[in-house]
Amino acid sequence: MSHPGLTAREVAERVARGEVNDVPVRSSRSTRDIVRANVLTRFNAIIGVLFLIILVVGPLQDGLFGFVIIANTAIGIVQELRAKKTLDSLAVIGEAKPTVRRDGTPAPVATGEIVLGDVIELGPGDKCVVDGDVLEADGLEIDESLLTGEADPVLKRPGDPVMSGSFVVAGGGAFTATKVGREAYAAQLAEEASRFTLVHSELRTGISVILKYVTWMMIPTALGLIVSQLVIEDHDWREAVRRMVAGIVPMVPEGLVLLTSVAFAIGVVRLGRRQCLVQELPAIEGLARVDVVCLDKTGTLTEGGMDVSELRLLPDAPADEPSVRRVLGALGESDPRPNASLQAIIDAYPDGTGRRCTASLPFSSARKYSGASFDGPGTQGGNWLLGAPDVLLPSGAAALAEADDLNARGLRVLLLARASRELGDPRVTEDVHPTALVVLEQRLRSDAADTLRYFAEQDVSAKVISGDNAVSVGAVAAQLALPGAETPVDARRLPGERDAMARALDRGAVFGRVTPQQKRDMVGALQSRGHTVAMTGDGVNDVLALKDADIGVAMGSGSEATRAVAQIVLLNNSFATLPSVVAEGRRVIGNITRVATLFLTKTVYSVLLAVLVVCTRVPYPFLPRHLTLLSTLTIGVPAFFLALAPNRERAQPHFVRRVMRYAVPAGLIAGTATFAAYLLARHYYAGVDVLGAETSAATLTLFLISLWVLAIIARPYTWWRVALVLTMAAAFVIVLLTPWLQRFFALKLIGTTMPWTAVAIAAVAAIALEFTWRWVSRRFPA
Incomplete structure (x- = not known):
């Protein structure tokens, strides 16, 4: 009789003592981390x-500018908290609940409700959520590769240790x-590395590189500006400080990090x-950069369920059809956690009673078959195997x-065969007697x-990579065009050497009879050729490949182990959701590239x-x-709308190079033209006693040039x-025509000659910007 587990009283006592698995499941940063990340920045x-x-x-x-920064930071915090709420609520939906025995009854409980001494049941695909000792084992094989790096599954017997973070590949x-909460092995690892920041983000890395160089440029420039305004010009110190601040503030691309987070x-x-x-925010970007997606057939291209369509007895079968049906039913009953194929057999042949199972061999993706031994005389007794025909024959x-x-x-197709050897014999597949073919419709x-x-x-x-027969997988893929x-391609014929395997993978599209370790090797081989690889799957045989892929995508109905290592989980089990993820990633990458060009043009000028x-x-x-x-008018407000707009452009690498290729020349043109207009205005208004006339002319010039940069970045045009561009232009005109806004912003255009000269200089600069944009687009195509 199986162990009944703890009683309700024992559970309550352990909860009172704090012996609870109280490690929180983190799908996102904490509120404190979000606030700190948005507020405590070097530019803030x-x-x-x-x-x-x-x-x-x-x-x-x-x-x-100070109030603008406060507003921007608040927007960033609100948006990230909103995303956190979404992530956390979905994480609760997607979180698997291990089966725990209490008062003799197995029932699913939340991971955080497990207490010390609980008896936790295990089956294929289940993840061990706490450390413990094996109490019962029925062909129990556990993969500890995510913890130890050892790829081969470990056969567990009663008394053997179990580490949290490992998962079951076969048996039950x-x-x-024995260890819960922060004492468990996986929890100790989690303390050292948060899941939130595992995925590489080229956007964030590129922006960090840009900000580092901007900081180093700011320091000497700011020092020179301070000396110039305070010493050389001998200004009133208040005016000198204002001018110095005016020179430093626009160098800071303060909204760029904010808009990326938003x-x-x-x-x-x-x-x-x-x-x-x-499960990790930059995964959105990562999937948009993927150029190879590896698909497991079952659960991705096909639904998880199957139907038995035919039972074919083979010549010289050692049993008649009624006996074969009962054997199949008994095989189904012998496995407490059947996979999709065996479940279809159970549904088709439920009458397996009367046969006592004396030994069982659970299905394993590595060996491609399962088995059971039955008591009794006649054709229904003995050792039986059920699995891939090309493996058993x-x-x-x-x-x-x-x-x-x-x-x-x-x-x-599965083959039912009678074995001459015992199930525990490593050569059990030798000298088998084929009995029947079980035909399943997917x-x-x-x-x-x-x-x-x-x-x-x-x-x-x-690339479809599956453990099923290659011909069958190819037929399914052909139906999907x-x-x-x-x-x-039969994966058993693939070369083991990485380069040779990579060449074979580039040539082929469908691969069958792939072992779990081969899936991992195939992902590595594709990555060695410079590919960005996504792996989708739902079964325990996909875990290793999901872990090593650039982006792992798991189905919500898949095993707990696959959901644990994947960066993206499709809770609705719909493969059709993936294009939406790709589209979101492309929107983020394309739009941030646009707005980064705006911000860095300002920094350069x-x-x-x-x-x-x-x-x-x-x-x-x-x-x-x-x-x-x-x-505000040429960067802040437009960037917010452009950053959130639809964008279907393909994601391109080399973010920093693609942004700087136009931001640098555009900034140089804008800065040179604006300074020329300023010097002309100083000369023109030299004898005029009007405060800020030359500044107004320079402001008009810089606004028109910046507006043209915005008009270029906003392409291709939609209504x-x-x-958006016309609204920003109209807003500036309103400032120039409204008396109290003129006074507030210290802007007043004097006469007509210099304002029109400023417009002419801006027009020449706009032509230069157009030629530069076209040259850059040809010289450095996206």
């Missing part, structure tokens, strides 16, 4: 200090929890509505040709063909203006309020993009 610190300086020297309108059993966060919320759990066997014909029609997913077509249109190669499905001011020994052209106005 710089802007905060400058804002305090302006509060001291006044006036307040020159400190508007139960174990007693874009990722909104992507998570959008995908959450489609029942897609993104020698090459050239007559039954193999019949099985191949069925496989070619997309049917799955249910194709209705959305699989459209999804494969989408990947083909996006130049993403699809997958290119290359007509020439399936700000640095250039500061250098020119220091070299020519003139006052800095602008006050902080002028640049706050320009940044709302055109409306």
Whole structure:
């Protein structure tokens, strides 16, 4: 009799003592981490200090940039908290509940409710959530590779230790929890590395590189500007400080990090509505960069369930059909956790009673068969095997040709054979007596063909790698019109050497009889050729490959082990959700590339203006309020809309190079033209006693040039993009025509000659920007 487990009283006592598995499941950063990450940044610190300086020297309108930073930071926090709420709620939905025996009754409980001494049942695909000792074992094989690196499954017997984080690949059993909470092995590993930051993000890495260089450029430029404004010009110190702050603030691309976080966060919320759990935010970006997607047939291209369509007795079978049906039913009853194939057999042949099972061999993806021994005389007793015909039979066997014909029609075929040797004998598959072929029909997913077509249109190669017969897998793939499905490859004939395997994988599209270790090797071989690889799967045989792939995608109905190692979980089990994830990633990458160009163009012209001011020994052209106005109308507001807009452009590598290729020349053109207009205005207004006339002319020039940069970045045009650019232009005109706004922003255009000269200079700069954009697009194609 199996162990009854703890009583309700014993559980309550352990809870009172704190002996509970209270390690929280983290699908996202904590609220504290989110607030700290958005507030405590180096640029917020710089802007905060400058804002305090302006509060001291006044006036307040020159400190508007400080309020903009506060608003931006608040938006970032709100959006990430919103994404966190979505992630955490989906994580609860997708979290598997281990089966625990209490008061003699097995029942699922939340991972956090397990207590010390609980008896936890195990079956294929189950993850060990706490440490313990094996109590019962029925062919129990556990894979500890995620913890130890050892790829071979370990056969467990009563008394053997079990480590949290390992998972069951075959058989079943139960174990007693000996370490829970933060004492468990997996929990100790989690303390050292958070799941939230495992995925590489080229966007975030690239932005970090850009910000590092911007910081180093700011330091000498700011020092030179301070000396210029305070010493050389001998200004009133308040005016000098304002001009110095005006020169430093626009160098900071403060909204770039914010918009990246917001874009990722909104992507998570959008995908959450489609029942897609993104366990690591940058995974959205990663899937958008994928150029090879490896698909496991079962559960991805086909639904998990199957139906027995035919039972074919073979010549010289050692049993008649009624006996075979009862043997199949008994085989089903012998496995407490049947897989999809065995479940179909149980449904078709439920009458397996009367046969006592004396030994069983659980199904394993590595060996491709299962078995059971039955008591009793006659044809129904003895040792029986059920599995892949090409594994159980020698090459050239007559039954193999019949099985191949069925496989070619997309049917799955299992061989029932009587074994002469005991199940524990390593040579049990030798000298078997083939009895019958069990023909199973697989249910194709209705959305699989459209999804494969989408990947083909996006130049993403699809590779079907399955443990099933290669011919059968190829037939299924052919029904879905997958290119290359007509020439399936038996993975047992693949070369073991990585380069040779990679060449074979590039040539083929469908691979059958793939072992779990081979799936892992295939992912590595593709990565060695420079491919970004996504792996989808739902079974325990997919775990190793999912772990090593650039992006792992698990089905919500799959095993707990696959969901634990995947970055993306499709809770609705719909393969058709993947294009939505790719589209979200492309939206984020494409739009952040656009807005990064806007921000860094401003950084480049700000640095250039500061250098020119220091070299020519003139006052800095602008006050902080002028640049706050320009940044808001030509960068801040437009960038927010552009960052969240639809974008179907293919994701491209080399983020930093692609942004800087236009931001640098555009910034140089804008800075040079603006400074030329400023010098002309200083000369033109030299005898005019109007404060800030030259600054107004320079502001007009820089606004028009920046607006043209925005117009270029906003392409290709749609009605709302055109409306966005025109709205920003209209807002600036309103500022120039409204008296109180003129006074607030210290802007007043004097006469007509210099304003029109400023427009002409901006027009010449716009032509230069157009030629530069076209040249860059040809010279450095995306």
